[in-house]
Amino acid sequence: MSLRIVVTVKYVPDATGDRHFADDLTVDRDDVDGLLSELDEYAVEQALQISENSDDDVEVTVLTVGPEDAKDALRKALSMGADKAIHVEDDDLHGTDALGTSLVLAKAVEKAGYDLVISGMASTDGTMGVVPALLAERLGVPQVTLLSEVSVEGGTVKGRRDGDAASEQLEASLPAVVSVTDQSGEARYPSFKGIMAAKKKPVQSWDLSDLDLEAEEVGLEGAYTAVASASERPARTAGTIVKDEGEGGKQLAEFLAGQKFI
Amino acid sequence: MAEVLVYVDHVDGAVRKPTLELLTLARRIGSPVAVALGAGAADTAAVLGEHGAVKVLTHDASEYADYLVVPKVDALQAAVESVSPAAVLVPSSAEGKEIAARLALRIGSGIITDAIDIEAGDEGPVATQSVFAASFTTKSRVSKGIPVITVKPNSAAVEAAPADAAVEALAVSFSAQATGTKVTGRTPRESTGRPELTEAAIVVSGGRGVNGAENFAIIEALADSLGAAVGASRAAVDAGWYPHTNQVGQTGKSVSPQLYIASGISGAIQHRAGMQTSKTIVAINKDAEAPIFDLVDYGVVGDLFDVVPSLTEEIKTRKG
Numbered sequence: 001m002s003l004r005i006v007v008t009v010k011y012v013p014d015a016t017g018d019r020h021f022a023d024d025l026t027v028d029r030d031d032v033d034g035l036l037s038e039l040d041e042y043a044v045e046q047a048l049q050i051s052e053n054s055d056d057d058v059e060v061t062v063l064t065v066g067p068e069d070a071k072d073a074l075r076k077a078l079s080m081g082a083d084k085a086i087h088v089e090d091d092d093l094h095g096t097d098a099l100g101t102s103l104v105l106a107k108a109v110e111k112a113g114y115d116l117v118i119s120g121m122a123s124t125d126g127t128m129g130v131v132p133a134l135l136a137e138r139l140g141v142p143q144v145t146l147l148s149e150v151s152v153e154g155g156t157v158k159g160r161r162d163g164d165a166a167s168e169q170l171e172a173s174l175p176a177v178v179s180v181t182d183q184s185g186e187a188r189y190p191s192f193k194g195i196m197a198a199k200k201k202p203v204q205s206w207d208l209s210d211l212d213l214e215a216e217e218v219g220l221e222g223a224y225t226a227v228a229s230a231s232e233r234p235a236r237t238a239g240t241i242v243k244d245e246g247e248g249g250k251q252l253a254e255f256l257a258g259q260k261f262i
Numbered sequence: 263m264a265e266v267l268v269y270v271d272h273v274d275g276a277v278r279k280p281t282l283e284l285l286t287l288a289r290r291i292g293s294p295v296a297v298a299l300g301a302g303a304a305d306t307a308a309v310l311g312e313h314g315a316v317k318v319l320t321h322d323a324s325e326y327a328d329y330l331v332v333p334k335v336d337a338l339q340a341a342v343e344s345v346s347p348a349a350v351l352v353p354s355s356a357e358g359k360e361i362a363a364r365l366a367l368r369i370g371s372g373i374i375t376d377a378i379d380i381e382a383g384d385e386g387p388v389a390t391q392s393v394f395a396a397s398f399t400t401k402s403r404v405s406k407g408i409p410v411i412t413v414k415p416n417s418a419a420v421e422a423a424p425a426d427a428a429v430e431a432l433a434v435s436f437s438a439q440a441t442g443t444k445v446t447g448r449t450p451r452e453s454t455g456r457p458e459l460t461e462a463a464i465v466v467s468g469g470r471g472v473n474g475a476e477n478f479a480i481i482e483a484l485a486d487s488l489g490a491a492v493g494a495s496r497a498a499v500d501a502g503w504y505p506h507t508n509q510v511g512q513t514g515k516s517v518s519p520q521l522y523i524a525s526g527i528s529g530a531i532q533h534r535a536g537m538q539t540s541k542t543i544v545a546i547n548k549d550a551e552a553p554i555f556d557l558v559d560y561g562v563v564g565d566l567f568d569v570v571p572s573l574t575e576e577i578k579t580r581k582g
């Protein structure tokens with residue numbers, strides 16, 4: 001038996017950088033360093049663990065849709081231990097929204113061939129957390145999302161989803177789309193050997209025509225939403241800061257009473 | 263007036279507060295028609311009617327509890343097809359966003375997630391969002407199809423607006439995908455007796471500075487003196503001091519209370535992402551340079567083991 005896992009990873013602007021918008025109100029990707037979304041490292045980690053714990057012949061492919069620099073994200077995932085990578089890159093992808101991204105990802109995983117797709121819980125820039133559900137809808141396969149624990153055995157994926165009201169045990173047959181949370185277990189650091197090995201691993205590049213997609217279906221033109229304005233949140237007016245000299249608790253209570261919280 | 267579908271988040275018929283907030287927003291753009299699914303669906307009608315729902319579409323079937331997400335998408339799609347609404351509003355929980363996204367894809371519509379406000383606009387509803395860890399505010403609209411918008415808790419006031427909510431049965435036929443992901447076990451979360459984190463008017467959070475699970479009693483005592491919910495930073499959660507369900511931030515809950523009190527929390531960008539839209543922010547931290555102080559309305563530089571208990575005492579005294 002063999003198991004083909006495709007991990008979807010996003011290249012995002014560093015959250016600790018000064019993120020902002022470009023003139024066309026898309027996320028500015030030039031002024032802030034990019035990296036593999038930390039939340040997708042958890043997806044790569046779970047794919048590698050499933051591979052390591054399996055008696056089957058497992059192949060882990062990492063897939064990204066993004067600009068030229070997004071190769072860095074693939075390289076990092078390969079150095080963690082993934083086997084090969086696919087980069088979907090096309091100028092017409094600029095400004096693609098979540099619906100469009102899920103379309104491109106669906107076409108790409110179908111072309112690549114898959115038994116299991118593993119995604120992160122959300123991208124650290126868009127933070128929508130909807131692409132895995134959209135991907136499952138498009139592929140017509142079960143959605144087993146937001147797992148804090150995941151395992152695959154004999155064509156079945158099982159996992160635990162910690163929801164607001166309850167913690168649920170889920171189960172579905174493969175093929176399926178899974179997403180994992182940052183509670184699923186720390187992601188490994190690439191080893192020196194892993195970094196060297198990654199340089200020799202194959203990275204395939206596909207554009208829209210490789211996926212039988214038209215420019216109008218994606219990008220700003222294909223977007224289903226329009227951003228009318230983006231304004232920087234005004235800095236909060238400087239608050240009062242006191243040093244506790246024994247009266248700090250009382251002073252704070254006084255402030256809270258003044259604001260009618262007590 | 264055009265109808266606006268509101269997806270009802272309820273537990274066995276008890277409607278959760280964010281749904282009532284959605285009714286307030288829905289009334290700005292049309293007349294609210296609620297969709298309640300699963301056990302107790304019909305019991306939601308009274309409270310929904312008190313808050314402006316003109317109609318409540320209900321459907322109960324074991325599929326809603328036994329399978330993940332898709333049965334609810336099937337039902338909401340059936341509701342869209344029967345009502346032809348001007349918009350669909352869904353509470354912005356993890357599940358709510360997944361339901362909304364799949365619905366949007368099926369009906370050929372755009373989706374906006376995590377709105378913090380909605381107004382009527384010339385070309386359809388305009389949604390306000392807070393992005394990049396709340397450092398930017400954007401206004402967007404759905405440009406294709408029936409707008410599907412998920413709304414964060416605490417985005418609008420709950421308002422009484424009595425309407426006569428006629429209960430109607432919704433006809434639902436489940437899709438082939440509905441039974442794809444089986445729920446094989448469910449452990450309900452134990453109630454702490456404190457308010458729900460995302461819905462609370464006051465949130466009291468502790469971080470690495472709390473330095474131990476047992477010390478969270480100090481944070482809980484302060485929370486209880488104010489009738490508040492308890493939150494925690496990821497550092498405190500990762501250390502095993504407090505449950506992950508209470509984590510505030512990018513990968514935890516996003517809260518927007520009237521008052522947020524952070525103790526022993528430095529204010530990393532990922533933490534700020536979940537609390538920066540709080541109305542009043544207070545911090546207690548022994549490091550005067552901690553970034554959390556850039557956000558505060560009132561900050562105390564000091565040891566939380568001194569300041570927090572004395573604050574709790576003072577509050578109790580004042581409340582009598």
Ligand SMILES: Cc1cc2nc3c(=O)[nH]c(=O)nc-3n(C[C@H](O)[C@H](O)[C@H](O)COP(=O)(O)OP(=O)(O)OC[C@H]3O[C@@H](n4cnc5c(N)ncnc54)[C@H](O)[C@@H]3O)c2cc1C
Pocket residue numbers: 038039124468469470471472494495496497498509510511512513514515525526527528529530531532533536546547548549552564565566567
């Ligand atoms: C992808 C990603 C997602 C993340 N998601 C989240 C998230 O959802 N939520 C979240 O919180 N973090 C999140 N983080 C982690 C975040 O970056 C920080 O590491 C975390 O918020 C730090 O928690 P802290 O402020 O409690 O700890 P620290 O940064 O260690 O700060 C502890 C503070 O306590 C103060 N202190 C210590 N002792 C005392 C005392 N006795 N009295 C008063 N003050 C004291 C110190 O001065 C210090 O400022 C995420 C990180 C990543 C990469």
Ligand SMILES: Nc1ncnc2c1ncn2[C@@H]1O[C@H](COP(=O)(O)O)[C@@H](O)[C@H]1O
Pocket residue numbers: 008009010011037039040043063064065066098101105118119120121122123124126127128129130131132
């Ligand atoms: N451009 C992209 N390329 C590859 N994977 C993506 C992309 N965008 C989103 N994803 C995947 O979808 C998950 C959720 O993203 P989102 O819905 O944007 O928050 C991420 O954690 C990724 O696994």
